[in-house]
Amino acid sequence: MNTATFNIAAVERDTGLSKDVLRMWERRYGFPVPSRDNNGERCYPAEQVDRLRQIKRLMDLGHRPGKLIATPAEELGALTSRRSKPVTMDISADDGELAELLTLIKQHDVAAYQQAMQQRLARQGLQRFVQDTVAPLTQQVGEKWEDGSFEVFEEHLYTELTKRLLRQAIATLPGGPRGPRVLLTSVPEEQHVLGLLMVEALLALEGAECIPLGTQMPLLEIGRAAEAHQADIVALSFSQAFPPRQIPGLLQQLRQVLPENAALWAGGSGVTRIGKTGDAELITTLDDALRALASWRRQHA
Amino acid sequence: MNTATFNIAAVERDTGLSKDVLRMWERRYGFPVPSRDNNGERCYPAEQVDRLRQIKRLMDLGHRPGKLIATPAEELGALTSRRSKPVTMDISADDGELAELLTLIKQHDVAAYQQAMQQRLARQGLQRFVQDTVAPLTQQVGEKWEDGSFEVFEEHLYTELTKRLLRQAIATLPGGPRGPRVLLTSVPEEQHVLGLLMVEALLALEGAECIPLGTQMPLLEIGRAAEAHQADIVALSFSQAFPPRQIPGLLQQLRQVLPENAALWAGGSGVTRIGKTGDAELITTLDDALRALASWRRQHA
DNA sequence: AACCGTAATTTGTCTAGGACAAAACAAGCA
DNA sequence: TGCTTGTTTTGTCCTAGACAAATTACGGTT
Numbered sequence: 137m138n139t140a141t142f143n144i145a146a147v148e149r150d151t152g153l154s155k156d157v158l159r160m161w162e163r164r165y166g167f168p169v170p171s172r173d174n175n176g177e178r179c180y181p182a183e184q185v186d187r188l189r190q191i192k193r194l195m196d197l198g199h200r201p202g203k204l205i206a207t208p209a210e211e212l213g214a215l216t217s218r219r220s221k222p223v224t225m226d227i228s229a230d231d232g233e234l235a236e237l238l239t240l241i242k243q244h245d246v247a248a249y250q251q252a253m254q255q256r257l258a259r260q261g262l263q264r265f266v267q268d269t270v271a272p273l274t275q276q277v278g279e280k281w282e283d284g285s286f287e288v289f290e291e292h293l294y295t296e297l298t299k300r301l302l303r304q305a306i307a308t309l310p311g312g313p314r315g316p317r318v319l320l321t322s323v324p325e326e327q328h329v330l331g332l333l334m335v336e337a338l339l340a341l342e343g344a345e346c347i348p349l350g351t352q353m354p355l356l357e358i359g360r361a362a363e364a365h366q367a368d369i370v371a372l373s374f375s376q377a378f379p380p381r382q383i384p385g386l387l388q389q390l391r392q393v394l395p396e397n398a399a400l401w402a403g404g405s406g407v408t409r410i411g412k413t414g415d416a417e418l419i420t421t422l423d424d425a426l427r428a429l430a431s432w433r434r435q436h437a
Numbered sequence: 438m439n440t441a442t443f444n445i446a447a448v449e450r451d452t453g454l455s456k457d458v459l460r461m462w463e464r465r466y467g468f469p470v471p472s473r474d475n476n477g478e479r480c481y482p483a484e485q486v487d488r489l490r491q492i493k494r495l496m497d498l499g500h501r502p503g504k505l506i507a508t509p510a511e512e513l514g515a516l517t518s519r520r521s522k523p524v525t526m527d528i529s530a531d532d533g534e535l536a537e538l539l540t541l542i543k544q545h546d547v548a549a550y551q552q553a554m555q556q557r558l559a560r561q562g563l564q565r566f567v568q569d570t571v572a573p574l575t576q577q578v579g580e581k582w583e584d585g586s587f588e589v590f591e592e593h594l595y596t597e598l599t600k601r602l603l604r605q606a607i608a609t610l611p612g613g614p615r616g617p618r619v620l621l622t623s624v625p626e627e628q629h630v631l632g633l634l635m636v637e638a639l640l641a642l643e644g645a646e647c648i649p650l651g652t653q654m655p656l657l658e659i660g661r662a663a664e665a666h667q668a669d670i671v672a673l674s675f676s677q678a679f680p681p682r683q684i685p686g687l688l689q690q691l692r693q694v695l696p697e698n699a700a701l702w703a704g705g706s707g708v709t710r711i712g713k714t715g716d717a718e719l720i721t722t723l724d725d726a727l728r729a730l731a732s733w734r735r736q737h738a
Numbered sequence: 739a740a741c742c743g744t745a746a747t748t749t750g751t752c753t754a755g756g757a758c759a760a761a762a763c764a765a766g767c768a
Numbered sequence: 769t770g771c772t773t774g775t776t777t778t779g780t781c782c783t784a785g786a787c788a789a790a791t792t793a794c795g796g797t798t
Contacts, residue, residue, distance in 0.1 A: 154779085154780085156779075156780060156781080157778090157779065157780085160778080160779075160780090164777095164778085175786095175787070175788075176786095200777075200778080201777090201778075202776095202777065202778080379779095381779085
């Protein structure tokens with residue numbers, strides 16, 4: 137059933153590797169080597185697309201394409217275990233409970249997962265739920281995905297269900313708008329929203345007025361939105377997979393189109409890999425966000 | 438403050454026009470004509486980026502780039518009014534109430550909008566809320582965006598807030614899994630999710646078991662997910678802006694990676710512009726979805 | 739006047755290879 | 769160990785040509 141072939145645009149869509157990169161790899165490394173159709177255009181077999189996605193996954197982990205392509209096939213299990221940082225920090229004692237939640241996702245048991253999470257939310261309260269459940273769980277799902285024990289669609293399922301929970305929880309918060317107005321969004325190409333939601337939950341709990349604009353806002357539009365909403369803070373999220381090279385330039389451009397008095401926060405695991413910048417405040421953890429909020433309030437008292 | 442310039446990648450991100458197209462237009466039409474930096478690379482001023490986005494907007498409406506670029510500036514108000522179909526069908530008598538909701542968004546009054554919508558949901562019930570409020574409202578927001586009276590960020594705000602409402606409503610539905618298992622998602626590059634949520638709400642009301650996977654699933658992953666979840670139906674959404682040319686090919690490829698016995702539904706305003714296909718069932722309205730569900734149930738009784 | 743098939747045009751995407759800067763790595767030295 | 773400098777790796781950008789698919793224009797027919 138997998139006799140379908142992909143043209144270069146389809147491969148770009150499905151792997152996230154640009155056409156330029158695909159052609160360059162073919163020239164440099166001799167992989168992938170698609171066949172050609174009658175017009176001399178590349179036809180990638182599904183098998184190569186799969187391999188490419190696997191390579192992309194490992195690249196997002198910090199590996200380099202030259203090495204990956206050289207390795208034949210045992211790369212899968214071999215390289216997947218070693219990681220840049222030993223991230224598995226001790227997550228208190230309920231590590232086991234988190235594992236249970238992961239198992240429910242892995243079994244595709246939507247209803248049971250939702251129920252378990254609802255219970256947890258009720259038991260812990262929103263703040264601890266975000267910090268002690270959602271954050272580490274997301275971390276672990278990311279790891280599982282990286283090491284191949286979670287499929288892409290399982291990660292999507294987790295993300296979708298968890299998004300719902302958080303949004304629902306946020307909606308039920310009493311809106312006591314005393315704090316700053318915070319505009320939450322992400323730049324185009326950046327579609328991960330979970331981190332943004334976690335921050336929103338924490339900020340809303342602290343009484344900040346959050347304006348969620350979803351993801352993928354063109355830069356000039358972010359500027360307009362900040363002005364229209366008279367935002368005090370513009371909070372952006374960059375995920376692990378976002379090309380770090382682009383971030384400093386983006387922040388600089390954005391700083392130029394934002395009102396002077398609006399603060400710019402850049403958060404998410406994507407910003408841990410870039411250096412300090414004068415254009416934005418870097419938020420690498422959830423606690424950072426709370427600290428930054430407190431700091432803002434001190435300065436505007 | 439708008440002295441920032443954009444490189445070609447940034448323009449692609451912000452306008453949705455590919456690098457290839459941007460270079461080709463420069464060659465053919467003489468617009469845009471960016472200046473060059475020290476390395477001979479293109480630097481687009483913000484003003485040209487804005488114009489490009491405007492052109493893109495009109496193109497999605499059915500206009501052709503050659504004409505648009507020839508027109509100097511009065512194109513804005515002039516071309517924007519004429520549309521392919523006179524879509525403003527009569528939406529019963531509460532047209533005025535919808536206009537009120539739109540006004541709240543336009544005024545960026547998050548709290549008031551949420552409250553008004555909550556009330557409406559409580560009053561109408563979920564089914565009528567989806568069909569008589571959310572659907573026409575989304576339609577109108579789309580029109581407002583097309584004719585320029587809604588900014589991008591206002592459309593995003595509407596989308597984000599409405600997504601939350603729908604998800605919240607869906608979450609509170611009793612899960613009586615008697616119907617088919619329906620996997621809801623969209624292909625990569627397609628990020629609009631509101632239509633999917635509306636369908637999910639209606640199907641869930643009818644007792645179908647919905648598995649929401651969010652947007653942007655690679656084709657091969659959709660196949661894996663369908664298998665893993667033993668989905669009876671895979672429902673895809675294509676928005677207005679999705680390039681119609683690609684849809685038939687996508688459906689055909691997808692059909693090849695899906696299990697034989699899984700039905701494939703393709704819905705959204707993006708499919709109204711393509712012809713019939715043997716690969717998928719085309720769903721152009723919300724009623725279509727309900728009809729298709731009933732039909733599926735008859736065939737699998 | 740409405741319809742239909744063919745020709746011309748418009749438009750997007752693909753191809754090729756070359757160039758270069760930024761990042762990652764390696765090596766040498768304090 | 770830590771820092772600086774050179775080398776390799778890697779992605780992105782560039783030009784310029786070709787072609788197919790979609791769209792429009794045109795001429796002939798009913």
